[in-house]
Amino acid sequence: MHSNKKTLPPLNALRVFEAAARHSSFKLAAEEIFVTQSAVSRQIQVLEEYYGTPLFIRKTRKVELTSEGRILFQATSQALDCIGAASHEVFVKQKRGYLTIASTITFSTLWLMPRMQNLRDCYPDIQLHLMTCEASPKLHDAFDIAITLGHEETPGFDATPLFEEETFPVCTPEFLAQHPELKSIDGLFQVPLLELNRNHWKYKRWTPINWERWFQANGIENRAHNTVMSFNHFPLVMDAARKHMGVALGWAHLVSHDLEQNRLIRPISDSYVLKDRKHYLIVREELKDTSEVKQFKSWLISQIKLSGIS
Template identity: 30%
Template sequence: MAGHSLPPLKALRVFEAAARLRSFTAAADELSITHSAVSQQIRILEDYVGQPLFAREARGVALLPCAQAYFPEVQASLERIAAATAKLRAPGFAGTLRVCATPSLTMKWLIPRLSGFQALHPGIDVQLTTQGRSFLDRGGDAGSDVLLRHGYMAHAELSCVHCLDDFHVPVASPRFIERNRLAAPADCLGHPLLKVAGGMDYWPRWFALAKVDVPAQLPGPVFDHHFLCMQAAMNDLGIALAPWCLLQDDMAADRLRPLFAQPQLPNAGIHALYRPDGPAAAAAQRFIDWLCGQGTEPSRGA
């Protein structure tokens, strides 16, 4: 490489993430740096090549024509460097595993259990990031080795594994239960029903299983994430319909209690998406094997 001038490699990595995600903010989240640091690295690269690379749009950024051919070359080069480095690593070296999950699954289920995986595989450094459900619905890679969420993720080049079964149950705080009459599913209709954006059909489906007729509009606020909905229930704001796997710690601490043993609303369960032939495939497989051994159901009854 003598005589060849290379652009700043850090700036190239930031450029690749921003171009792939079409967002400086998303690139900052993926790379665990600030938005201003992303902007600074892009400016460094633009100064190096002598022209702007991105156009600002209402919902992010777009590559300018001059950069559209540059992006796949940079992306392919970085992937080759990563693959070559993975082959060079000493046998048995596991390295870093980048895991991306929804915020609720990360906060309420994965983090409380992650020490168990690290005890089994101390050589694997798990780095966690979060993305919203809509992004993971599309099977986006988010620069991660494993994507984790409730529900199947379709991707032509990646494998999706069903790791755990799960179901939704109605829960409320002990104070809320003590203050209100909740003897049967129909009694829930007289109270705020806490909902999650993207899951507006959960309550109607649960009431249908309970054979309770409901109005077209159910009372209660809507939250962006399950963990916010559950926190609202802990603070006596109403009744949440939450995945059983997310409830374990809060039920053990008696912050939330299930209202009824039945019905239980089935959901798609926890799935993991990964690249079986990627440089982190071995570490990803160990992580997924561990996931499949984690139970979400200490008891099916409430």
């Protein structure tokens, strides 16, 4: 039997090519697979040298497939979809009843884990496998349920809107007692501020949300403020706030447990609601009617309502 293995291109380069072709962008492909844009360009060059023909037409803000590129993309896309479906099936067979839930490390750490015992108390028969990642889970990841920021309608997945993002200042009760000037937005300019730095947003598609952007959204003119300490992971921001180091720019869904426990408080009521940034519950179509998925979905929505972020 004839084998096509001898004509297979470098498979890592093929994966990069598929992402670049799907997005029509080397930059977005780099963000998806967590490499630099130059690394994407090198992998595409490897493929073009392998075939001896251009696969993309490079333009100023995007790239377009050549006729040869379209042929390769159609086959590659179908092949990766098949591999992804087969991979998921293997995981399902090996899970033995486990429900795989995918979310960001931050959401899992600050929202899901504090409520995990409640889930176990409500539904002790659900066996969970928690899968975390730096950015929102991708649809080709091997999950049953995912909590994502943003969603593009895709066949085979059921999406339920959960909540919009909202940001507001938080600090400890002790910090507020030491800084009575924190009775209005103006008081924020007199105390240390804590935020995510730009490295956190480097490979994300969303506009960075920092204190400067928050002040602008609340109609405050750009002016000098006190020391700003920045971190590349949100749990570090929260840890610094809990240690009375300053006022943090907090996301409502990520600080809700700290607010419930009175570890953190809102020194002022002003906030910034980002209506274009909605979180979704993503479920594989073939699993949406299973008892485990229905139970988890019901529990998740009820907890979101209880935390006041819906």
